[in-house]
Amino acid sequence: MTEKIAVLGAGSWGSMLANILTENGHEVRIWSYNPDQVQELNEQHTNEKYLKGFRFSERLRADTDMKAVVQGADDVLLIVPSQVTRAVATDLNQVLTELNSKPALIHGSKGLEQHTFKRMSEVIEETIASQYRASISVISGPSQAEGVARKDPTLVTVASEDLQAARHFQQLFMNNYFRVYTNHDIIGVELGGALKNIIALAAGTLAGLGYGDNAKAALMTRGLAEISRLAVSYGANPLTFLGLSGVGDVIVTATSQDSRNWRAGYQLGQGKALETVINNMGMVIEGIATSQAAYEMAQLTGVEMPITEAIHAVLNGEETVAVAIQKLMTREGRAEIG
Ligand SMILES: NC(=O)C1=CN([C@@H]2O[C@H](COP(=O)(O)OP(=O)(O)OC[C@H]3O[C@@H](n4cnc5c(N)ncnc54)[C@H](OP(=O)(O)O)[C@@H]3O)[C@@H](O)[C@H]2O)C=CC1
Numbered sequence: 573m574t575e576k577i578a579v580l581g582a583g584s585w586g587s588m589l590a591n592i593l594t595e596n597g598h599e600v601r602i603w604s605y606n607p608d609q610v611q612e613l614n615e616q617h618t619n620e621k622y623l624k625g626f627r628f629s630e631r632l633r634a635d636t637d638m639k640a641v642v643q644g645a646d647d648v649l650l651i652v653p654s655q656v657t658r659a660v661a662t663d664l665n666q667v668l669t670e671l672n673s674k675p676a677l678i679h680g681s682k683g684l685e686q687h688t689f690k691r692m693s694e695v696i697e698e699t700i701a702s703q704y705r706a707s708i709s710v711i712s713g714p715s716q717a718e719g720v721a722r723k724d725p726t727l728v729t730v731a732s733e734d735l736q737a738a739r740h741f742q743q744l745f746m747n748n749y750f751r752v753y754t755n756h757d758i759i760g761v762e763l764g765g766a767l768k769n770i771i772a773l774a775a776g777t778l779a780g781l782g783y784g785d786n787a788k789a790a791l792m793t794r795g796l797a798e799i800s801r802l803a804v805s806y807g808a809n810p811l812t813f814l815g816l817s818g819v820g821d822v823i824v825t826a827t828s829q830d831s832r833n834w835r836a837g838y839q840l841g842q843g844k845a846l847e848t849v850i851n852n853m854g855m856v857i858e859g860i861a862t863s864q865a866a867y868e869m870a871q872l873t874g875v876e877m878p879i880t881e882a883i884h885a886v887l888n889g890e891e892t893v894a895v896a897i898q899k900l901m902t903r904e905g906r907a908e909i910g
C-alpha cells in the first residue's frame with residue numbers, strides 16, 4: 573500500500589531513508605530549513621554536502637515549509653541531530669495542532685538529550701500533545717548512509733512498545749537491500765544506538781594513534797560490556813545488545829571509515845583539536861554530547877564505565893589520550909563477567 577510520508581531532516585541519514593521510502597513506492601516529502609539544500613534536492617536530485625556523488629529518486633520532493641510537508645502525511649519520520657530533536661518536535665507539534673492530524677511517528681536519531689539524559693522517543697512523547705500522536709517507534713542498527721547508497725545489504729531494527737506500529741514501519745522500509753527486524757525493547761534499542769557512538773569515537777582515536785587489531789577488539793568488547801551495563805540499569809533487555817542495535821552497530825561504527833564518530837576519533841588520535849575536528853566534519857558527531865550524558869548517567873547510577881570516563885576526560889581536555897589509555901590498561905585486575 574502506498575503511504576504519504578513526511579521526513580523531517582535532510583542530512584545524510586534523513587535524505588537516505590527518504591530515498592529508500594521513495595524507491596519503495598511511497599509518496600515522500602522531505603523538510604529542510606535550508607532553501608539551497610531544498611533547491612538542490614528538487615532540481616539536481618543530489619545532496620552533495622551530506623552524501624557525495626549520490627543521485628536521489630526524482631520522485632522525492634523537498635520543501636522548507638514543514639506544514640506543507642506534513643499535510644496529509646500518514647507517517648512522520650524525525651531525523652535530525654539529537655540535540656535539536658526537541659526544537660523540531662516542538663515545531664511539529666504546532667503543525668499537527670494546526671492540521672489537527674495524528675500520523676504514525678518514528679525517529680532515527682542516535683543520541684541522548686544533554687542534561688536530561690532523555691531518549692529521543694521520550695523527548696518526542698513529551699513534546700507532541702497526546703491527541704496528535706499514537707505510539708512512537710525508532711529505526712536503528714548498523715546502517716551507514718554511505719553503505720546504503722552503495723546498496724550494501726543492510727539490516728536494521730524498528731523498536732516500539734507497540735509491536736503493531738513496529739510491524740507497520742517494518743513493511744514501509746523493507747526491500748531487497750534494506751531488511752528490517754522488529755524489537756519490543758525500545759529502551760535497549762535507543763540506548764544501544766546512542767551509546768555505541770562513544771565506542772566509535774574511542775575506536776577512531778586508537779586507530780589515529782596507530783594501534784592495531786588487538787586494541788580494536790579489546791575496545792569493542794569491553795565497550796559493549798559497559799554500554800550494555802548502563803542500559804540494563806535503565807531497564808534495557810541485555811539480549812538487545814547481542815543484536816543489530818548493540819553489537820551490530822558497535823561493529824559498523826567502530827570499524828567503518830564512513831562513520832563520523834570514528835573519523836572524529838581518528839583525527840583526535842592524530843592530535844587535532846576537538847574544535848578543528850568538529851568544524852572539519854560539517855555533520856553531526858553524536859558521540860561527543862552522548863559521552864557527556866553517559867558520563868553523568870554513570871555517576872548518577874554508580875555503573876562502572878571506564879572507557880566512557882576516559883573519552884569524557886580526553887574530550888574535556890582533562891587528560892591526554894596517552895594518559896587515558898595508560899590509566900585504562902593499569903586498572904586493578906577484575907573478573908571478566910559479573
Ligand atoms: N548518517 C548516518 O549514516 C546515520 C545517522 N544516524 C543518526 O541520524 C541522526 C541525523 O544524522 P544525519 O542525518 O547523519 O546528520 P547530518 O549531520 O548529516 O545532518 C543533519 C541535518 O539536520 C539539519 N539540522 C541541524 N540543526 C537543525 C535544526 N535546528 N532544525 C532543523 N534541521 C537541523 C542539518 O542542517 P545544517 O547542516 O544545514 O545545519 C542537516 O541537514 C543522528 O542522530 C545520527 O546519529 C543514524 C544512522 C545512520
Ligand SMILES: O=C(CO)COP(=O)(O)O
Nearest residue numbers: 713714715716831832833
Ligand atoms: O549510526 C550510524 C551507523 O549505524 C552512523 O554513525 P556515524 O554518525 O558515526 O556516521
